[in-house]
Amino acid sequence: QVQLVESGGGLVQVGGSLRLSCAVSGRTFSNLAMGWFRQAPGKEREFVAAIRWSSGSTYYADSVKGRFTISRDNAKNTVYLQMNSLKPEDTAVYYCAAELSGRSYLYRAYEYDYWGQGTQVTVSS
Secondary structure (H helix, E strand, O other): OEEEEEEOOEEEEOOOOEEEEEEEEEOOOOOOEEEEEEEOOOOOOEEEEEEEOOOOOEEEOOOOOOOEEEEEEOOOOEEEEEEOOOOHHHOEEEEEEEEOOOOOOOOOHHHOOEEOOOEEEEEEO
16 A cells, blocks of 8 residues: 655746645555646646656656656655746646556556545646
């Protein structure tokens, strides 16, 4: 069992920054990968970014490349999503997710085994 607890969401103005955190606890595996997804009202959940824990390899959606950075802190068992130059279209509930089996397509939500409860990010203009 893996537990994920997100924090760091909130209200920010256009062009501002936020950092989301996702604390990981419980049993994990060497193939662990962590992803961030988001879901806006009336829209499907979409991939934002992912990181493979052991190698540090990162992956981003085109819509956030150059603005968002995913990282992990091994000592704290925490993954972060640094979000800069925020836009109104970034408004959504953001979820972190854990994938335990080393699957290839980290942009697919159904590849993930565990999900956090979500944290709201609102970008106001």
